[in-house]
Amino acid sequence: MAACWTQSGAIALACGRGLASFARREARALGYEVVRDDESSVEIHGTLRDAMRLNLWLRTAHRVLVPVARAEAKTIDHLFKHAAAVPWEEWLSPDSFFTVHGVVHNDTIRDTRLPMLRVKDAIADRLREVHGRRPDSGAGWHGASVFILWRERDLRLFIDTTGEPLSRRGYRQWPGAAPMQETLAAACVMASGWDWHAPFVVPMCGSGTPAIEAALIARHRAPSLRRDRFAFMALAGFDDPAGPDGSPADWWRAERTAAVAAERPDADVPPIIASDSSAEAVRHAHENARLAGVEGDIRFSVCDFTATPQPPGRGMVFLNPAYGERLGDVEALAPLYRRIGSFFKGLTDYRGAVLTASPRLAREIGLRAGKQFPFYNGPLECRLLVFYKT
Ligand SMILES: C[S@@+](CC[C@H](N)C(=O)[O-])C[C@H]1O[C@@H](n2cnc3c(N)ncnc32)[C@H](O)[C@@H]1O
Structure with a gap:
């Protein structure tokens, strides 16, 4: 089984402003201890299986993120250096598609698309070195997802297990004049x-x-029960043949079955x-x-x-x-x-x-x-x- 599925570590629940106290309440009700939180995120500990469950159940968070690096980065070259040092091969398969998105507030950056492009290059270079080939990349939520949070010198890189934000449950095909998220x-x-x-x-x-x-x-009802696409499904080894506990795809099916039974x-x-x-x-x-x-x-x-x-x-x-x-x-x-x-x-x-x-x-x-x-x-x-x- 790919290493990413067996590791345990920090998980960040990213929220819209004003919603973190509700995501904190939800995380606790799901049995997680909250390690820290601020206005727009809540941190807990867990595995990718926990990330799956959180994606299924959270009503007030936008994304479930797994931090993979935090460093001081003053310039775009620093960003590239730090991104190139992340063992992306543990998370991303050379055969899947990935997208890079994020939030950048850094005085040296005029075009906020540039950091996304440089992180994408760093990931592609690294996977080409390890596997001899690189995954496709671009815009869209149909593959794996990497999230950048770069505020002044504080650079954080995440595996985004969600993809399309959780606020888009998929039921609102008729938005009306002034819909709320x-x-x-x-x-x-x-x-x-x-x-x-x-x-x-x-x-x-x-x-x-x-x-x-x-x-x-x-x-x-788990609010995302009817969603059929999450970014964790494109992570390395999601469909790997089953180990003693089944494959991650089996775990996901079990989470959904348990959610239906809990209605x-x-x-x-x-x-x-x-x-x-x-x-x-x-x-x-x-x-x-x-x-x-x-x-x-x-x-x-x-x-x-x-x-x-x-x-x-x-x-x-x-x-x-x-x-x-x-x-x-x-x-x-x-x-x-x-x-x-x-x-x-x-x-x-x-x-x-x-x-x-x-x-x-x-x-x-x-x-x-x-x-x-x-x-x-x-x-x-x-x-x-x-x-x-x-
Ligand atoms: C801001 S929208 C509500 C948006 C809603 N929260 C959503 O997510 O789609 C306000 C609604 O109030 C309705 N409305 C305005 N005056 C009304 C009245 N006197 N009685 C009932 N509905 C009214 C409008 O037709 C409109 O659909």
């Missing part, structure tokens, strides 16, 4: 304080992302309601839910948010209204936010939560949030406001 939607559901036994109601559902993520959580039965899934005043949005949300395999867990309707059915008992209402990027839009949206405030005041057993990027519009709700979570919807700073006593 799947990872952010999952974090909002978690941060709202909803316990998955109670109803979860999503008026203004748009393309359905928060309702679908809530359904995946309520079902205890909750229909009777345990609480009502999840999604509505929107746009019939087209509801149609798209419905189609996305079908692709996510949770169509039967969500009840859809076309109506004003105030008319969304609320099953009796305790529950959570989550709203993601438009927030207006221009001043005129903000003025036009103020009455909608005031209506949200009145609607929340009328709730008796339900709690309310709102994700918005506009502090000005948030004030129009006219209620004091019990908790606030700073998030980013793409580059845009936003806040999840949770109202406990409405």
Whole structure:
């Protein structure tokens, strides 16, 4: 079996800004001890089999990375030297395709494509030396993946076991007008304080992302179960003939089978309601839910948010209204936010939560949030406001 599959070491969970505390919570719930974390990553220890499991189960992280080098690099020549010293042959096969991508903030680099090209050259040279031939490389997520994080002089190189980010679960074929990333939607559901036994109601559902993520959580479904491609599948030895514990491909099949067996039965899934005043949005949300395999867990309707059915008992209402990027839009949206405030005041057993990027519009709700979570919807700073006593 290729060496990379038997080694144990650090694994970094890369997250969008504001999401690391949720990825940390998830890693712990999966049984991992968190070694350290910061605003955008969480570090644990494990093997590539753990990396497979994390790729399958994490809802709020973007990538599962295995660090292979950390060094001081001032210039592009230093970068090349450090990249050439990594034993890439332990990870990459000369017969597979690989891509190099990353984040570079270094004063000496004007074109951030250059570091990717130089690392690609270093890998190709090294594999040609070891095997007499080199793998193909280029853009795309269909092969192995190498990730560079180069901030000033701090250079870090990783094997990226994920490839296409985990935020792209694959179900959102109909994005709608202003969709939120799947990872952010999952974090909002978690941060709202909803316990998955109670109803979860999503008026203004748009393309359905928060309702679908809530359904995946309520079902205890691994969020990436329906994805058929991860970068770890292109690492050296993934399909090697089985050893006593099987091949890595066998382990992956076993992880998926265990995930399916861990799903909750229909009777345990609480009502999840999604509505929107746009019939087209509801149609798209419905189609996305079908692709996510949770169509039967969500009840859809076309109506004003105030008319969304609320099953009796305790529950959570989550709203993601438009927030207006221009001043005129903000003025036009103020009455909608005031209506949200009145609607929340009328709730008796339900709690309310709102994700918005506009502090000005948030004030129009006219209620004091019990908790606030700073998030980013793409580059845009936003806040999840949770109202406990409405
Ligand atoms: C920002 S989008 C929601 C995006 C959603 N979170 C997603 O990921 O696709 C806001 C949605 O609110 C809906 N909406 C606006 N006013 C509404 C109202 N009064 N009642 C119900 N839905 C409304 C719009 O049709 C739109 O789909």
